[in-house]
Amino acid sequence: MTDEHPFPLPGREQALHLLREMLRIRRFEEKSAELYSAQKIRGFLHLYVGEEAIATGVMEHLRADDAIVATYREHGQALARGVDMGAIMAEMYGKQEGCSRGRGGSMHIFDARTRFYGGNAIVGGGIPLAVGLAMASKMQGSDAVAVCFFGEGAVAEGEFHESLNLAAVWGLPVLFACENNGYAMGTALARSESQVDLQRKAASYNVHAEAVDGMDVLAVADSTRRAVERLRRGEGPVFLEFRTYRFRAHSMYDAQLYRDNDEIERWKKHGPIVRFEARLRSAELLDDGTLAAIEAEVAREIEAAVAFAEAGTWEPVGDLTKDVYSERGRR
Amino acid sequence: MSEAMTSTYREAMKEALCEALDRDPRVFLMGEDVGEYGGCYAVSKGLLGRYGPDRIRDTPLSESAFVGAGIGAALGGMRPIVEVMTVNFSLLALDQILNNAATLRHMSGGQFEIPLVIRMATGAGRQLAAQHSHSLEGWYAHIPGIKIVAPGTVEDARGMLWPALLDPNPVLLFEHANLYNMEGPLPAEAGAIDIDHAKVRRQGKDLSLITYGGSLGKSMAAAETLAGEKIDVEVVDLRSLRPLDMPTILASVRKTHRVLIVDEGWRSGSLSAEIAARLAEEAFYELDAPIARVCGAEVPIPYAKHLEDAAIPQPETIAAAARGLMGSHG
Numbered sequence: 001m002t003d004e005h006p007f008p009l010p011g012r013e014q015a016l017h018l019l020r021e022m023l024r025i026r027r028f029e030e031k032s033a034e035l036y037s038a039q040k041i042r043g044f045l046h047l048y049v050g051e052e053a054i055a056t057g058v059m060e061h062l063r064a065d066d067a068i069v070a071t072y073r074e075h076g077q078a079l080a081r082g083v084d085m086g087a088i089m090a091e092m093y094g095k096q097e098g099c100s101r102g103r104g105g106s107m108h109i110f111d112a113r114t115r116f117y118g119g120n121a122i123v124g125g126g127i128p129l130a131v132g133l134a135m136a137s138k139m140q141g142s143d144a145v146a147v148c149f150f151g152e153g154a155v156a157e158g159e160f161h162e163s164l165n166l167a168a169v170w171g172l173p174v175l176f177a178c179e180n181n182g183y184a185m186g187t188a189l190a191r192s193e194s195q196v197d198l199q200r201k202a203a204s205y206n207v208h209a210e211a212v213d214g215m216d217v218l219a220v221a222d223s224t225r226r227a228v229e230r231l232r233r234g235e236g237p238v239f240l241e242f243r244t245y246r247f248r249a250h251s252m253y254d255a256q257l258y259r260d261n262d263e264i265e266r267w268k269k270h271g272p273i274v275r276f277e278a279r280l281r282s283a284e285l286l287d288d289g290t291l292a293a294i295e296a297e298v299a300r301e302i303e304a305a306v307a308f309a310e311a312g313t314w315e316p317v318g319d320l321t322k323d324v325y326s327e328r329g330r331r
Numbered sequence: 332m333s334e335a336m337t338s339t340y341r342e343a344m345k346e347a348l349c350e351a352l353d354r355d356p357r358v359f360l361m362g363e364d365v366g367e368y369g370g371c372y373a374v375s376k377g378l379l380g381r382y383g384p385d386r387i388r389d390t391p392l393s394e395s396a397f398v399g400a401g402i403g404a405a406l407g408g409m410r411p412i413v414e415v416m417t418v419n420f421s422l423l424a425l426d427q428i429l430n431n432a433a434t435l436r437h438m439s440g441g442q443f444e445i446p447l448v449i450r451m452a453t454g455a456g457r458q459l460a461a462q463h464s465h466s467l468e469g470w471y472a473h474i475p476g477i478k479i480v481a482p483g484t485v486e487d488a489r490g491m492l493w494p495a496l497l498d499p500n501p502v503l504l505f506e507h508a509n510l511y512n513m514e515g516p517l518p519a520e521a522g523a524i525d526i527d528h529a530k531v532r533r534q535g536k537d538l539s540l541i542t543y544g545g546s547l548g549k550s551m552a553a554a555e556t557l558a559g560e561k562i563d564v565e566v567v568d569l570r571s572l573r574p575l576d577m578p579t580i581l582a583s584v585r586k587t588h589r590v591l592i593v594d595e596g597w598r599s600g601s602l603s604a605e606i607a608a609r610l611a612e613e614a615f616y617e618l619d620a621p622i623a624r625v626c627g628a629e630v631p632i633p634y635a636k637h638l639e640d641a642a643i644p645q646p647e648t649i650a651a652a653a654r655g656l657m658g659s660h661g
Contacts, residue, residue: 067407101440110439117406118439122430128396129431132403132411139359139385139409146403159426162396169391323441324475330497 005279007218012285018060018217019280020294022052022273025076027298028085029248031306032075032092032106036252040309041092043105044121048076050247053272054179055080057220058147061228065115065144067133072107072121073179077149083111085301086308095312102315123184124150124157127176131163134172134237145173145231152241153184155198164205164239173231175224176202176239179214181246186258202239214242215272247271338517340482340510343489344374348412350522351496352382355410358496361388361397362414362450371416372452372511398424398449402432402501405447410496415451418467418505432501433476444499448492453481454545454595455643456509461631464639466595468505468544469602472573479572480526481505483547485515487570490524505572507545526571529579535565538589538656541580541606543569546593546644553649562657572602580606581614588619589656595643598626623656625649 009015029047036045048055055076062068062081070077078088083099091098092106100110100119108119117133120126130148137144154160155178167174178198182189189196199209208230213219220242227238245267249256268274280286338346351358360375360382366389369376379387390397394415401413415421421428428449436443455464472479478500482488488506495502532547533554542550547568554564567583569575584590590610594603607622628642 069403096440099440100438100442103440104438108438110435110442112439112442117403117443118435120431122426125399125426125430128399128427129403129406131396132400132405133407134403135400136404136407136409139404140407159395159399162391162393163399165391166393166396166400170388321475324437325478326436326441326444326499328444328499330494330499 007216007222009218009279009283009285015280015285016290016294018056019273019276019286020298021056021080022217022276023294023298024085024301025052025055025079026273027302028075028079031302033248033252035092035306041106042094043107044072045106045252046073046250047246047248048073050267050271051179051181051214051244052076053217053220053276054177054214054242054244057217058177058224060221061225062147063144065142067115067117067130067137067144067146069117069126069130069133069146070119070149071123071126071151072119073151074109074119074149075106078109078111078116081114081116083109083114083116085305087111089305089309090312093309093312094314095309096315097308097312124154124159126150127154127159127163130174131167131172134167134174135170138172143173143232145175145228147175147177149177149179151184152178152180152182152189152198153187155201156184156192164202164207164237167237168205168207171234171236173234174237175227175231176207176237178239178241179244180241181244183250183258185250186254188258198241199239207237207239208235209239209241211241211243214244215270215275217272217276336517336519337514338485338489340485340488340506340513340515341372341374343485343517344492344506345376345378347489347492348375348378351412351492352378352386354493355496357408357410358412359386359388359409360412360414361390361401363390363392363416365389365414370414372508374511375414394420394423395427399427399431401447401449402427402445405445406443411447412492412496413447413449415449417463417508418451418453419462419465421451428471428477429474433474437476445501446496446499447501448495448504449501450504450506452508453505454507454509455632455639456545458634458636458639460634464632466545466627468503468572469594469596471503472602472605476501477573478502479505480570481507481544481572483507483544483568483570485513485517486521487524489517489521491526493523494526505544509545510548513548527576529570529576530568531565531579531583532568533564533566535563535587537563537587538591538653539565539567539583539587540591540593540649540653541567541569542593543572544595546595549644549646550593550649552646553653556646556650557653560654562653564653575606575609577609577613580610584610584614585617588617590618590622591649591653591656592622592624593644593649594624595627597629598624599629601626620656623652625652
């Protein structure tokens with residue numbers, strides 16, 4: 001958008017890491033769309049193309065013992081968190097090697113190892129979980145935090161308001177990470193909210209709130225770093241509104257009657273990857289060869305993930321009711 | 332050896348809470364007015380002073396957020412007890428109970444356990460009208476992934492919470508609002524009871540009266556009346572509404588060959604309907620008479636005392652149904 005960069009570039013290695021993470025998500029999503037068309041992936045598929053800077057930037061400042069709750073548009077967060085790409089792809093194939101044994105699909109990626117608690121497909125439904133995870137952390141005397149991703153559509157849900165208030169009243173270490181991509185499915189924010197400046201809603205609960213350029217990975221990372229520092233110091237919850245845009249349809253069923261192509265093309269011009277790439281090139285941190293090498297590395301990882309999913313197996317129907325309950329017994 | 336003592340359902344619940352808070356530092360209680368106010372039914376009176384505000388947490392009136400926070404805290408390694416004032420209010424948290432508590436384990440391929448107890452008051456009898464008096468535990472018993480228990484005696488009020496907390500699954504505990512003042516025997520060493528199994532509260536040979544919670548005492552009273560009429564009623568207290576202890580139910584039915592189900596919940600699509608259907612499936616040829624039911628009338632529970640009384644099972648209506656059942660031929 002502007003030539004002035006408020007956030008300085010990190011060193012070359014870190015800069016290329018951020019670019020690589022965003023490209024992993026972008027290419028994974030493109031492959032997912034292709035596999036959806038090929039009917040390898042079924043059900044609903046919500047892609048994160050355009051929003052990669054947010055998951056990438058936020059995860060930079062989280063620790064292994066922090067907890068994450070995301071939405072049905074969560075491939076990007078899962079990948080950036082370190083959930084195995086093959087397990088995510090196998091999940092979307094419905095295979096039992098999937099991270100959720102094929103029970104959840106695209107919308108329900110879970111991974112206990114990385115404390116990734118979904119994959120929640122009820123808009124707003126994951127927010128209270130993050131409050132509880134933060135509560136557990138605080139009661140256990142830990143400085144681990146909980147991060148909850150949700151879209152701007154969730155701001156209309158009661159659970160958003162209840163949760164912000166509860167987290168603020170109890171001073172809980174929750175980062176409310178709002179990904180404002182402008183549309184709740186097909187409903188533009190201004191058509192559904194009387195107050196479209198979302199940080200003001202959070203501020204009304206005495207939650208520290210900031211609006212952030214969600215298309216700039218460095219802006220996302222910087223705001224997250226400051227937010228997480230506050231959380232770990234016990235200064236109460238933080239709300240970050242990441243202003244972003246999804247370049248693709250809401251889901252694969254969406255004909256996008258509610259927005260025009262000009263708008264999409266305008267946003268694409270300042271997409272998170274093209275902007276960052278251009279900045280790296282102008283700082284001479286990136287050249288064609290380096291980019292090609294990163295792309296090749298990403299392509300290999302995706303190829304391996306697809307192969308893993310293809311080779312996966314179906315959970316036996318006899319296991320259908322397994323894990324409705326834990327059978328571990330009382331203790 | 333047991334010293335014969337009596338207590339109230341309310342005091343027994345409070346003792347159960349104290350036992351849990353004393354035994355496990357991961358246990359805490361949260362809900363509306365559980366602290367400063369002492370609990371809307373005074374169950375947690377005094378606990379804030381004893382355990383402090385970290386473990387006895389007054390919540391805002393945000394059922395969905397604090398029930399969801401309980402689920403999150405359980406995922407995070409705590410053992411929360413969440414109190415919802417009444418089952419009618421729990422509908423505001425139904426998203427969390429169904430879409431998260433009951434679902435996350437299976438949907439994640441078995442990665443997580445949610446050792447959470449949600450307590451709530453249920454049932455009519457206090458002239459609180461239609462938004463505080465319903466018996467919706469049967470609805471919850473429809474949902475796979477959660478367990479449902481309902482204490483009908485003082486001893487069960489004392490003994491259900493601890494095993495429910497030890498369960499790695501979410502357990503909903505339904506306390507009948509009309510029982511809090513009920514007195515009953517409570518041995519000095521009373522503790523955990525068997526929440527997996529129904530309990531035969533009264534042995535009998537003529538018919539099996541299957542009930543739970545707030546209808547248990549009424550059913551026992553009806554059985555006493557009927558005993559004077561030479562009708563020998565066996566009373567089975569379900570204790571657990573999900574899962575149902577079918578072996579105990581079937582054993583009773585095989586003995587008596589007649590069944591009367593008493594449930595304060597509405598009749599249509601109900602827990603009583605489920606039990607009747609299972610008996611039709613599993614014990615049809617044991618039955619000497621059609622299965623009978625006494626259920627809540629299919630109305631929003633009204634305020635006026637005579638109408639409220641008429642809307643829910645009473646000893647007289649239970650006894651009348653039993654007489655009708657004994658009059659029918661097999």
